[in-house]
Amino acid sequence: MIFDPQHRKDNRSARIGMALFRMSQAIKKVTQAESDTLGLSSVQIQALLFAAYTRSDVATVGNFANTIGTTHVTAVKILNGLVRRELINKSQKAEDRRVTLLSLTSKGREIVNKLDNWGHLLDDALQPIPEELLAHFEIGLGSIISTLQKEGHLIVSEPCLGCIHFLPNTGDIAAPHYCKMIQKYLTHEASLQECPEHTSSFKV
């Protein structure tokens, strides 16, 4: 049990587990304080970032709910608050009208453009660490994230590069890349957007 200091004393994974837990607490506190300055909650900011960086055809209410680990109903409440403030647009997907797509309004885009420093705490804390140590750290964290992802505890949205379904430069100029999962050609711009179905080819 990572919360027991005696257990941590002789157990490296428990010490690291506790360190990650403490980091998550600090991140929560700092991101909340940063969000307050914009008059939004941190989860509302996450919604704006989701709409900004997720590929438009998968920027759905359901995927947003999964990304932040909440229920569909709670996600809808969060998003409705942003729709009322004219920061997010909701529209029905043409192929399936039961699916609601999210996009930023121009006002929402303005807020996202102001978010350059949001969540900078971690970046700042990692800067002084030497590159070699960071490389090991990245592999270790990748392994933890991959395990949590496989167990269904989190969704990792990433652009197409590095995804097992990605076949780059197999199409024409307009839509040069192919996704084996959705069986569609993608524009280069779409392949640079985050996708909740990204399945890393990185083996840990």
Ligand code: SF4
């Ligand atoms: S599943 Fe992979 S290749 Fe397909 S769109 Fe998503 S990230 Fe790109």
